[in-house]
Amino acid sequence: MKQKRIRLFIDKRTSAGQREKIIYLAIEKGCNTLVLSMDDKYFEGKNEDYKYIKLINNNALFIEAGGHNLRMLLPRKKYFFQRDLFRMDQGRRKTDHHFCPTNPRTISIVSENAEQLFSRVLEKVTTPRIFHLLPDKNHENTWCSCPACRAFTPPEQYLMILNTASDALAKLDNEARIIYLVFDKDPQAQGIIPRKNLIASKKLT
């Protein structure tokens, strides 16, 4: 029988000492799964003798990757030369949240980066692998309003990026799944069909 995963999301800025404490407390409360940011130092594979890593191993915790990692799919430094990759807000391109998903170049960069990010962490993620790709916190609806994107709602724009990332993931592991956030009141109204390896979630659990 598949074991239900009770998750604890860990902020990548959490120190090794703090991790040990919060993981210990979480295990006591029945947590069996840790979700670590895709750029978390855990995935670098060094420092294996940290106590929190021993805690993970001794308790055979499931490891998942992701969090508010959507922004990692498009490096902000690209703004200097390719502003149209980024979202438009009142006629101006901005780097603060998300991107312009109807630009084919955005999609090709997202695809490339997704593949790189997933393959970097793949080995350390427990099978069947679960990833989390969440939009920026409190800015779930802050997406692109360029002439091409205007026809799509923020949840639809989010799904375009998720579908791209899902395709990249399926190439590496077609059993893996991505959990994403449904933040629209009426998800059925979305005009973009989610890929089969995407799992909609109404809240982070």
Ligand SMILES: [Zn+2]
């Ligand atoms: Zn756009």
